[in-house]
Amino acid sequence: xxxxxxxxxxxxxxxxxxxxxxxxxxxxxxxxxxxxxxxxxxxxxxxxxxxxxxxxxxxxxxxxxxxxxxxxxxxxxxxxxxxxxxxxxxxxxxxxxxxxxxxxxxxxxxxxxxxxxxxxxxxxxxxxxxxxxxxxxxxxxxxxxxxxxxxxxxxxxxxxxxxxxxxxxxxxxxxxxxxxxx
Numbered sequence: 001x002x003x004x005x006x007x008x009x010x011x012x013x014x015x016x017x018x019x020x021x022x023x024x025x026x027x028x029x030x031x032x033x034x035x036x037x038x039x040x041x042x043x044x045x046x047x048x049x050x051x052x053x054x055x056x057x058x059x060x061x062x063x064x065x066x067x068x069x070x071x072x073x074x075x076x077x078x079x080x081x082x083x084x085x086x087x088x089x090x091x092x093x094x095x096x097x098x099x100x101x102x103x104x105x106x107x108x109x110x111x112x113x114x115x116x117x118x119x120x121x122x123x124x125x126x127x128x129x130x131x132x133x134x135x136x137x138x139x140x141x142x143x144x145x146x147x148x149x150x151x152x153x154x155x156x157x158x159x160x161x162x163x164x165x166x167x168x169x170x171x172x173x174x175x176x177x178x179x180x181x182x
Contacts, residue, residue, distance in 0.1 A: 029110065031106070032107065032110045035103045039107065042097070042100055042103075057080055057083075060080065061080075064076050064077070074119050075126055075127070077118075078115060078127060081111055082127060085115075088104050091104055092105060
């Protein structure tokens with residue numbers, strides 16, 4: 001089971017990496033590319049498991065570009081980078097081969113630098129909030145009652161945010177229309 005997950009994961013890394021190189025001017029540094037290729041050779045033994053039409057990150061990346069604005073894209077990419085970090089940490093801890101551990105650590109370092117340089121800010125804080133919300137136990141009767149108690153206030157806050165977003169959109173549209181007429 002772990003080997004299957006590792007296989008799927010590494011193809012995701014490869015496709016993600018090649019996707020980044022294809023869709024932007026950025027490319028994978030040569031030494032990182034070599035480490036990824038060596039890890040693929042070590043972990044990926046059976047290609048048919050990888051091509052099961054259930055990508056790990058690629059579907060999210062596709063939606064990311066189409067459906068989300070830049071701040072949301074940055075947050076989601078930060079979460080993806082963090083997920084990779086957790087996966088690699090697990091792989092590094094499970095590996096018995098020192099050379100493989102070193103390659104994983106090398107890849108981890110590159111991902112850490114990428115995350116720090118390109119996705120800084122409140123992403124980590126927002127991710128913590130998201131994880132806290134995802135961890136809520138929906139089947140807990142106390143949680144259910146508390147959620148019901150808080151619903152009106154949360155609903156009002158969501159409505160206020162939606163209205164603010166709509167006002168800003170109308171303001172930008174009016175500004176664009178004014179600029180076009182000028």
